[in-house]
Amino acid sequence: MCENNKWDSSQIRNYDLDLQPIPRLHYKDPKVDELMKTNQPVLLSGSNIAKPAVDKWTLEYLEENLGKCGHTVYVSKTHKFKYFNREKILSKANPKGVEFTSETKSVEMKVSDFMKKLKEWKQGDDRLYLQQSLNSSVGSAIVKDFMGFEWRYVTEKKIRHGWGELSANLLFIAMEGNCTPCHYDEQENLFAQIKGFKRCILFPPDQFECLYPHPVYHPHDRQSMVDFDEPDYIKFPKFKNVKGFETVVGPGDVLYIPIYWWHHIESLLADGPTVTVNFWYKGGPSCLEYPLKDDQKVSIMRNVEKMLLEVLQDPKEVGPLLRTILLGRYVDVQSFENIQ
Ligand code: OGA
Ligand code: FE
Numbered sequence: 001m002c003e004n005n006k007w008d009s010s011q012i013r014n015y016d017l018d019l020q021p022i023p024r025l026h027y028k029d030p031k032v033d034e035l036m037k038t039n040q041p042v043l044l045s046g047s048n049i050a051k052p053a054v055d056k057w058t059l060e061y062l063e064e065n066l067g068k069c070g071h072t073v074y075v076s077k078t079h080k081f082k083y084f085n086r087e088k089i090l091s092k093a094n095p096k097g098v099e100f101t102s103e104t105k106s107v108e109m110k111v112s113d114f115m116k117k118l119k120e121w122k123q124g125d126d127r128l129y130l131q132q133s134l135n136s137s138v139g140s141a142i143v144k145d146f147m148g149f150e151w152r153y154v155t156e157k158k159i160r161h162g163w164g165e166l167s168a169n170l171l172f173i174a175m176e177g178n179c180t181p182c183h184y185d186e187q188e189n190l191f192a193q194i195k196g197f198k199r200c201i202l203f204p205p206d207q208f209e210c211l212y213p214h215p216v217y218h219p220h221d222r223q224s225m226v227d228f229d230e231p232d233y234i235k236f237p238k239f240k241n242v243k244g245f246e247t248v249v250g251p252g253d254v255l256y257i258p259i260y261w262w263h264h265i266e267s268l269l270a271d272g273p274t275v276t277v278n279f280w281y282k283g284g285p286s287c288l289e290y291p292l293k294d295d296q297k298v299s300i301m302r303n304v305e306k307m308l309l310e311v312l313q314d315p316k317e318v319g320p321l322l323r324t325i326l327l328g329r330y331v332d333v334q335s336f337e338n339i340q
Helices: 031-037 051-056 059-065 111-120 140-147 151-160 205-211 237-241 294-312 315-326 333-338
Strands: 018-021 024-026 042-045 070-076 104-110 127-133 166-168 170-174 179-184 187-195 198-203 243-249 254-257 262-267 274-282
Touching (some): 031 042, 031 151, 051 140, 051 187, 059 111, 059 140, 070 111
Parallel strands (some): 018 243
Antiparallel strands (some): 042 254, 070 104, 070 127, 170 274, 187 274
């Protein structure tokens, strides 16, 4: 049960996971910087970071002011919206791609049509999730609200912690119960909750082995292959040992999700639609200081994987080649056989 009785445990899905709470601090607490400096997540409370949005962005207001252009809306038969990268799918223009059909489709939709479907939705219908970068096509009222964000604070964090440029502010409008399955991004994220509640489960970069990401060439690159609703412990045995953190964000809260941290995010059940705006910052220039940090190791693994795929030209050759490099040389044969 949450401390202020705004929601209860029947509104969150039940997963068999070992999770600790993410620290919740007043946004001006000096400990915030200690956590950010060491790439630890923290929930910032009491801020004005996205205050105009928290105060004003009802669904009616968004419908009125988001603009008449089409917005990107994902459609799914289940509660899961697993992101995929179109550029990695096989097509005439992309002969090196992968044969793939996604559970989730993306469509362009006017915000008025999206809101209509949201109001008429009933259990069993396809679910919708609007995910659209805030850009120059939004109406002037939204632009004004956006300019009223507490930019001094977020920019101070960007500079102090050496993050790269702000690359996007993504707007998320979800149906209750929608879930973004576990993945990591190559960006720093200030995740500002505007309306409704989202449960966020985070895992540090060193949990890579327990979370089994798809290979980098796959359209689901950066996404865990483990289905949290029905984990296949035969295929993914180390998922049993995964250790993470969790919190529930509500209106006005801002969650810092450090770069390369895994996150699984779900809108609470039976609580109506949710609205979030994130601030995505590119990673800062990383210098290789030793000992290497866990996120740097993930980045190195990605680069090695990409390089092998590039030169070998066939994903099937990557495993045998790595095995030949390792076996009896970097790992002893016995321990290698044990991990199979
Ligand atoms: C993100 C993210 C998903 C969601 O902000 O990086 O994965 O459902 N968000 O809010
Ligand atoms: Fe993400």
